[in-house]
Amino acid sequence: MGGSFFCYKLEKRHWNHNIFILNEEEEKMKIIMLGAPGAGKGTQAKKIAGKYGIPHISTGDIFRANIKGGTELGMRAKSYMDQGQLVPDDVTIGMLLDRISEADCQNGYVLDGFPRTIPQAESLTEALAKRGEKMDFAVDVDVPDEAIVTRMGGRRACLKCGATYHVAFNPPKTEGVCDNCQDNLVLREDDKPETVQKRLSVYHDQTQPLIEYYKGQGILVTVDGTKELNQVFQDIVAVLEA
Numbered sequence: 001m002g003g004s005f006f007c008y009k010l011e012k013r014h015w016n017h018n019i020f021i022l023n024e025e026e027e028k029m030k031i032i033m034l035g036a037p038g039a040g041k042g043t044q045a046k047k048i049a050g051k052y053g054i055p056h057i058s059t060g061d062i063f064r065a066n067i068k069g070g071t072e073l074g075m076r077a078k079s080y081m082d083q084g085q086l087v088p089d090d091v092t093i094g095m096l097l098d099r100i101s102e103a104d105c106q107n108g109y110v111l112d113g114f115p116r117t118i119p120q121a122e123s124l125t126e127a128l129a130k131r132g133e134k135m136d137f138a139v140d141v142d143v144p145d146e147a148i149v150t151r152m153g154g155r156r157a158c159l160k161c162g163a164t165y166h167v168a169f170n171p172p173k174t175e176g177v178c179d180n181c182q183d184n185l186v187l188r189e190d191d192k193p194e195t196v197q198k199r200l201s202v203y204h205d206q207t208q209p210l211i212e213y214y215k216g217q218g219i220l221v222t223v224d225g226t227k228e229l230n231q232v233f234q235d236i237v238a239v240l241e242a
């Protein structure tokens with residue numbers, strides 16, 4: 001695992017210089033995923049992580065690991081969550097910095113779900129700079145709102161076994177019935193058009209400004225997320241390896 005990007009880089013350097021000089025920073029592929037809820041960035045993040053053998057890091061996973069492990073930051077996060085409050089950015093960034101210091105992140109990582117706001121992005125840039133690092137790519141999976149509402153509205157879920165389907169892209173064998181347990185499928189509250197619209201408006205207010213922020217840093221990559229998911233992935237890979 002971990003090999004293909006590393007080999008690709010080595011090969012490229014070999015061709016260029018006919019000599020191998022290890023430059024640790026250059027081997028890294030540190031990626032931030034951007035995109036509206038429902039744009040498919042989580043799926044693409046997992047595919048990128050798989051191809052390059054780098055970890056897919058979601059804030060949810062970091063929170064769970066720290067709380068389960070009983071770390072100091074995890075306990076602080078939990079105390080806010082137990083009171084129904086948002087976890088402060090410095091706590092989240094502290095957990096994130098711990099996570100990216102682990103051995104499996106030495107060739108890079110894919111961040112999914114963080115940063116979500118400009119202050120978070122600024123704090124992350126600052127924290128990485130203190131380590132002599134910076135992000136390499138911010139990949140924006142671009143899908144118009146209407147397409148997202150249509151996509152989400154087609155989702156169906158089995159509340160009994162947790163299986164998910166899509167009426168157009170991944171239909172069950174029998175309409176409205178779960179393949180696994182034959183329970184009736186439902187449109188979840190989260191996938192209803194009015195709920196999706198609310199999440200999209202939060203995204204436009206808080207997270208979309210990150211596109212300009214990372215454009216300003218010269219690391220923005222925009223891909224057309226309305227294409228078929230393997231095509232979207234190929235488009236991302238083409239830019240990462242350009």
Ligand SMILES: [Zn+2]
Pocket residue numbers: 158159160161162163178179180181182183
């Ligand atoms: Zn089921």
